[in-house]
Amino acid sequence: MNPNRRSYRQCWNARSSGVPTAISAFALGLALNLVLGLAPQAVGTAHAEPSSPAAVAPSAAEALAAEAPAAAAPASAPTAITERSAVADLDALKQTYEVPNFRIGGHYDLDNPEVWAEGGSGGTTLESLGAAPARTAYIAVGTPERNAEGEIINAIVINSFFSGDATSMYSNWYAGGAGNAFSGGALVGPGLLFDTDRFYVIFVDALGLWGASKPSDGLGRQFPLYNYYDMVHLNYRLLRDHLGVSQVLLSTGVSMGGTQAYYWGLMYPDFVQAVMPIGGASATDGEGGAVAAWTFQLAKAALESDPVWIDTNADYYDLPKALHPNKGVEFHWSNLALTGFDLAHSQSLGWEQVSKEVFTWTPDPRLGANAGRRLQQLAAQFDAVDLWYRDTVGESHNLDALLPQMQPRTLVVHVENDQWLLAGEAEAAAEQIPGGLYTDFASPIAHYAVFKAPNALAQDQTFNAFLRSTGITADQDVVCEASNYRRPRVNRSPDPEKSFWLDEMVMPFPVKFARVKDQRGVDWEIGYMDEYCGDEKNPPTLVIVHGKGAFGGHYGHLMRYAVERGFRVIVPDMPLAGVSGPGNLDQLQARTLDDVRDAFHALIVGELGVKNAWYYGHSLGGQTVLGYALRYPEAVQGLILEGPAGLEEYPTHFQLGDQSLPICDIDIAYDLDQWHAAYDPLGLVQVELDRTPEGIRDFFYFRTRDAAGNAVPSPLGYFVNDTEYARLHTDQRIAMISGNPREFEQWAFLFIYDLFTICAENAIEDEQSLYKRLPQIKVPIFLAFGAHEPFIPSTSLNGLTDLAGDIIIPFRERMAAAGNPPTIKLYPDVGHFIHTDVPDTFARDLVAFIQTGQVDAVTPEVIDALINGAAPSAAPSSAAASDQPVGLSK
Known part of the structure; x- marks a missing residue:
């Protein structure tokens, strides 16, 4: 054992009055918009949206409003190391639910959901480790609509982000919340986007932090290594068993909450109608997730570099909170805060602002009085092992191979210049989802802009069409319901022995x-x-x-x-x-x-x-x-x-070199030999037969490829906006390639033949x-x-x-x-x-x-x-x- 370990205890026992003596001295009660780090959102006082880009987020921690009231520990856990709610003033709204004998850290076979009804197969229950049952927490608002069996059928689920909870998202999105201004306006409440007069909206915590079961409750590193499946399934049990929900109209969330939305759609295709991941990642492990994984790994390495962590092998819970690996926690948040913004924006802020997120092992007067000021407050509020577990979950998941199985309607929303979770990977994920849509927007605060995404996209056609198709946005002048309407779909892996049009496509009526x-x-x-x-x-x-x-x-x-x-x-x-x-x-x-x-x-x-x-x-x-x-x-x-x-x-004829081809001559209409003689020199039918999926997507969305194979804008294309029926047409055209060969050949021929039908009756x-x-x-x-x-x-x-x-x-x-x-x-x-x-x-x-x-x-x-x-x-x-x-x- 490192001999310095004893000195830590001695330091505590002989501490001076100037050493912080309680977590409450630094507990902030923030609406912690920490999206893999520090999101810029104030809690203590609502503020108007800044008008200049430089003022949007003067610094990550600055916007956390350090002077917010302290969070009170819940009565049920007076000695808790971390608080039950990120926003102390909203703690009374939060309810807790336990799921006995819930297995954590096991395997989830999506083809066998009955095997993981009680959690992943091979997982560990907290009771078997001497702890209380697995628990989660939530805030529910709105108007439940029930079916004949009394089950709620109009639920909207809002997942929590990397280090936030139900109170964080409530503060940001619910009407009157302190975070409304940072989010560009309230989103949940009477008459708003997520209308509480029409929907039952459930903000949920995620396993591993705040009001849900977490390592710092007592098990420390003995806590099972949980995964996204566990996070989502525990909250599914809350909805189904406790709240009586049988239908979720939409699951959404920002950052890690958006990642959870992917899981909701894949795990419960009959329970969830639509998912909208905002700034989430379908993969942080393997191809497509390298940058995201690096972000988590960087943060995790910061925790592990703390001498207390090293000396105690992360078993430090017999020490007072002030002697925990708090410097590692500061380092953790500094890494995330300084990498999350758009670089140009960060450079525009000035040192006084940025220095608040700059970490130093010891005070350095050269850095100014502000250096690391906010980081100390966060170190008092978070536990190092809790964060280590959350980082581990974040760095080690990959759903990309499962995305073609997604059945609920899906809109992937992203920040175009996100430096952690790259927009190109998010768009590629959407393309793998049958009918999946994608839209994005740019912001100087990059990933941290996820909270304002719904407001930033208020005029976006893809966004609005998706919300209308899911029923979130209501039409006011409907005179009757088109009850036979169903979501159109394409089987993107069609059986070539079946009819593509009759067996592999679901038409809207x-x-x-x-x-x-x-x-x-x-x-x-x-x-x-x-x-x-x-x-x-x-x-x-x-x-x-x-x-x-x-x-x-x-x-x-x-x-x-x-x-x-x-x-x-x-x-x-x-x-x-x-x-x-x-x-x-x-x-x-x-x-x-x-x-x-x-x-x-x-x-x-x-x-x-x-x-x-x-x-x-x-x-x-x-x-x-x-x-x-x-x-x-x-x-x-x-x-x-x-x-x-x-x-x-x-003109009736088209000149190709020295040939005069009668491509618009009505006289060849029913003589396919003559038609082929006119059109085959152009090679157009074969062009259609030879198109690749990448080529189709590029052309449909106004792209082409340069000599190096990079996508570049094209003047020709079909769809400016990636809406539901744009994606349906795209999926149909791509899926036909591997579908019934006779029907594909018929389609490709007709596609060119109808050039003839257009011009043949309009000859000059x-x-x-x-x-x-x-x-x-x-x-x-x-x-x-x-x-x-x-x-x-x-x-x-x-x-x-x-x-x-x-x-x-x-x-x-x-x-x-x-x-x-x-x-x-x-x-x-x-x-x-x-x-x-x-x-x-x-x-x-x-x-x-x-x-x-x-x-x-x-x-x-x-x-x-x-x-x-x-x-x-x-x-x-x-x-x-x-x-x-x-x-x-x-």
Whole structure:
């Protein structure tokens, strides 16, 4: 034994009056926003949000507000080394729950949940070590909604972060809390995001600190080495057994609380509907987690460097708190505080601020009077072994291999410039989750900004669409519930022996089938969705027609929105596309858009008896409904066009070197030999068959690769915002690669064949082209374009370059001259997929136009774009270099 150990006891026994004699002298009662360290949030006094970046967090510990009231130890543990609550003033709100014989530190096989009902198999109960049963703690607020069995079905779980607890998160997010200002405003309370008039919100502690069982309760290093599974399962037992919760609508939390959200989703797929990890890590061990692991390892090494830790082998509990390895705790927090912020921000603060988190083993007058001031306070409040366990949990987990099993809806929220848990790894994790979404934001305080994420993202389309899809954000004008709606999903590991479209995808509404004939007498099987939840005999009806390469299910949000506002909505897939593909595999793989229109007319008017309806079309679907209004004018009440094809003409032939290819010649429509002779030299079908998952993700999200293989921005792409239906389309396209080969080949061929269907009926040479006949349409028209439309006009085929000057304004003028001026809206910061980039905004506009004939179209952006020509012209296509019309990817 080190002989110095005795001297520590002697020092205590002979201490002078100037030595701190009790933890209460330094206990702060902070709303400890310690996210792997010190989050900048004051507790003692609420304060206004600073206006300048440098003032957001003058220093990590400075913002902890050292003058907050001291925390009182709970009556049940008068000699506790650490407190039950991080925020003393909120301790009375916290309740404790024990789970007898709960096994800690065991193995969790997610395929066998019954094996770990009492904790991980092979784990250790605290009772077997002579301690009290495992316990956790919580604060519950809000309005429980119960089912017929009396179980709560509207719970929201808010997990605690690295060193925080239920009182910390309550202080930050609950209305009136001292931490509201730092979080950008309250989030939990009546009428707020997590509305306590609608939800039962449960803030939970995590095993290992504060009100939950922890090493410093008495076992020290004999305490079982717990893991994230234990943390989450102990709180699951609290919810299920004690609070009577049977359904969690959302599990969320920041930093380590976000990490726990991943576990909630994987462990209880039938219990939890949605998860939203904020600044969490799916892995801190192995590939993808090296930086995060290093952060924990650095902090842990600081604890282990303390001479008291070394001398006592971390068995120091017979010493007074003032003689614990407190210097190691100071070193621990200093490492985390000084690495968590954005470096430029830290450098902007000045030494007086930063020095408060600078650790020294002994006082150093060169560093100033502030040096390490806050660290001493934290050392008094935390226990070294408790932190060592928490660091160990943090550095040694990896869920990445399990993410494809995630079933609840998932939105991964991250801070773009987080220096601990890298945003690129968080985004990669989201991509591994079926339907998983990702969004982020940047902040000068980097990782510590996680607390304000929901407020920082208040205008973010991905964030808002996710909350609406989970039911957290309520619609105010719903007239009935679309009870048949279900979350659309794709099996990303499809069985190639099964039908991809019929067996490996879940569409947002039940799919029905009918057999109809076009005017050529060709018999088609058409898959469609048809929904209505009202009680009118002849309700207003909306028909949704998908774009090229898409399918009806991709418009599920729009469909649900309209259904819940009293519309009957019919969504057919075009012959050979989507769910109308498998039943037509043995057909000639060719049809014109008039064939599609005839088939739809036979279905909607002939089979379903809908004599008159509104028709909405996107991209290729826009051209389809324009032509439908010309072919069957009596059936059309009005048109909604989203980024439509059909507003430009094309030369019949395309020049490829010395070849003149008739790629827009209607005469080759049903002669596939001639069609292949025209298109095979371009190699476009094979390009689609050969696309890789990485290439698909890159293209869909406006990225390409440079010579070194790095992702760089691209002018071409589909989705500006990563919303639910953007991810559905992405997952569908990638999963098809390994799905049914005949259906994949059908899809790839049709994707290129529909380039032909677009241009074949809009040949410049044709005096009766669709384009020339558009002024004959007499019904109301709503025309919508994204201001960053990448595919229209089709520069590589017809030389047009200006969306406003070549497409929108000529169409407006021609229709106005014919007495039918269209309503036009341009959506800023949106591409070709308006209905996924801004799903709620576009859905509201569509319904408003049908109901009132009006949309909020006269915006400064629209005026500037249409009058001053500010709308961006089509991005340069690579066709100039390759002589291929690759830009026409509607």
